[in-house]
Amino acid sequence: xxxxxxxxxxxxxxxxxxxxxxxxxxxxxxxxxxxxxxxxxxxxxxxxxxxxxxxxxxxxxxxxxxxxxxxxxxxxxxxxxxxxxxxxxxxxxxxxxxxxxxxxxxxxxxxxxxxxxxxxxxxxxxxxxxxxxxxxxxxxxxxxxxxxxxxxxxxxxxxxxxxxxxxxxxxxxxxxxxxxxxxxxxxxxxxxxxxxxxxxxxxxxxxxxxxxxxxxxxxxx
Numbered sequence: 001x002x003x004x005x006x007x008x009x010x011x012x013x014x015x016x017x018x019x020x021x022x023x024x025x026x027x028x029x030x031x032x033x034x035x036x037x038x039x040x041x042x043x044x045x046x047x048x049x050x051x052x053x054x055x056x057x058x059x060x061x062x063x064x065x066x067x068x069x070x071x072x073x074x075x076x077x078x079x080x081x082x083x084x085x086x087x088x089x090x091x092x093x094x095x096x097x098x099x100x101x102x103x104x105x106x107x108x109x110x111x112x113x114x115x116x117x118x119x120x121x122x123x124x125x126x127x128x129x130x131x132x133x134x135x136x137x138x139x140x141x142x143x144x145x146x147x148x149x150x151x152x153x154x155x156x157x158x159x160x161x162x163x164x165x166x167x168x169x170x171x172x173x174x175x176x177x178x179x180x181x182x183x184x185x186x187x188x189x190x191x192x193x194x195x196x197x198x199x200x201x202x203x204x205x206x207x208x209x210x211x212x213x214x215x216x217x218x219x220x221x
Contacts, residue, residue, distance in 0.1 A: 003192050009183045016179025017200075020165045023093075023175070027100035027165075028158045034101060035108025040138070042113055053109070060106035065099075066167050072099040073171045092173040104161055111153045115146035152216035159208050163201060176200070 041053035060068070073095040080090065119142050127137040147154075166177040174182070177197050184193025 005187050005189055006192065006196050012183055013176060013179045016174055016176040019174060020176045023097060023100060023165050024162050026097055027104055027161055030101035031104035031108045034105035036112050038105060038109035039112035039116060043116060057106045057109050060103050065103055065164055066170055068103045069096055069099045069167055070170055092171040096168045096171060096173055107157055111150050111157065115150035116142055118149055119145050148219060151219065152212050155212045159205050163205060
């Protein structure tokens, strides 16, 4: 084992890590936003909205993420061509980002729904008594408290997404793992680079998990 070739290759691998973090941040933001909408739909008294959101969540939680990534990679350009009648090239990054947002939204939806249901119903009744409408109650009272309670779970799911970003190798996107693997193949030291990549993933994920546990204890208190 010779790890000396890793240091000169760090700038190239850092570009891959930047791609991984970009996918992570945008995927979490989009997933939480869409997941919040889905959670409100699931909690709605409208049976149509509730069933549509439930079907969405059940579907995406029942299929592997790799399938979603490859499906969106081929489906997004086809759908845009069907809607616009023109060929609109969509890169691997955009298709992967859409796949992450829609897939993770199913999991964030359940986290947000559980957070909303954990708030005592008496608070909503008191807000209605003060003359607030449903949107004001959710925006000013329920969601701020719910997000505080579910922050550790949201962060834990974000750690899982950070690990899952390595699946973008299927469509040729150069994330951190793919960058490390390709440079190891070029130099002729694939094992050393894969071991290094594994250590980086472990260090980041384990450190983030410890921070989430500390945050959970602090929020609980």
